[in-house]
Amino acid sequence: MTAPAVLVKAALMGCALLLTVTATGEAATPAEERAHAFERLPNWTGQWEIVGVTPDAQGGYVQSLDEVVKEMRKWGPPPYKPDVKAAFEKTAAEVKRRSDAAANGTDAPTPGLRPACSFGVPMLMLFSPLMFEVLTTPEETAMIFSGREIRHIYTDGRPHTAKEDLWPTSWGDSIGHWEGQTLVIDTIEVSNPPGLGGGGPVIIAGGGDNDAVALVAALSPDVHFIERIRMVDPNHLEDRMTIIDPKSFTAPWHISRQYSRVTRIHRMVHEDCEGEERNPVVGGRFTIAPPPKQ
């Protein structure tokens, strides 16, 4: 939404507020108006996880790699420009080579290894083992993930943060608005640590035996995400994501995921990547260290 459009919308909202009256004919107080705004919001409280990515005691998930990739490409493959596609396929082949090497036990840890408690956008919504909560208020929706990542989606009518005040982050800059019971999120300025492809965020699928992963898309820093999140039924949310990346794609790419309620726990429990690590690297390979002395 452009800045002028936002101002017009904000002005209209202000007029609506002034015109709101109580049942007794008196103008609603700000508190009453806010209470009414809350009443219009859906209740998405509880814990959610990506369908097919329910973790087990072993560290694995329900869906295989092929199933995850197939679902991500349900609306078609990424519509890459020809030259970008060639580079992407070369990178994807290298990812597969390393994935296969890991599956065969011939991989080695890479210098610079760091804990993967951080997934960022769009992976948090597309392929992450983390459960999350969604807290909706009239002014902001917060998505809190068990890796202690938080997405802040401002729904108070503001435009994106001014360019001079903005820098790329793993979660980007998100604003949103409600269309009925659907939350529409607009996210820009997303980056990941330097890595693959076009220098922007990546989409990776996991699954299958061993360490099988696949690079599904590598995006440019100019990528723009539009999400439409709604409750499909009392136990499922859905995110329909449109990925707009004119540097990489010939057209917007659509992708969607569903989330189901976490059934075995009804509170947030966070991952803790800072705990004592019993998997040191010895001779270029991870191993298991003895338990700590009691």
Add this chain to the structure above:
Amino acid sequence: MTEKISSPGARTRVRMIKFAAGVGLAMVLNTAAAHHSFAIFDAKKSVTLHGVVKQFLWTNPHVFIQLMADGEAGAAATEWSIEMSSPEHLVRAGWKPGTLKSGDPVTLVIHPVRNGIKGGQFVSRIAADGTQIDLPSTTQAPESK
């Protein structure tokens, strides 16, 4: 006592990729529970261990079962470190800090560590009636609408 058993349906293991800053294509494959690649375990091999729980270490970033496994032919028991996922994942899979207690007799199926040390990745438990429990979620169909 240890014995090799067949490994029907090697389990699905999901790995996440993170990127090493400034290394370009260099990347690491991590478990979804974070931290490291589970390629240290040989998913093509399964070993059954009978023994007694020495400790159930409900720790971050990974939970461990310290198992005193029965020795073969009357030999002394030996300690194995059986690695599981994170506490956050385990509670979502129905486990609790008190699911196992010191002294509990258990039979576990594991994928052994490739380098031969007495360690492995938890695969399942075998209940008293011989059925495998706590199996990987790959054995369940995803529920979607």
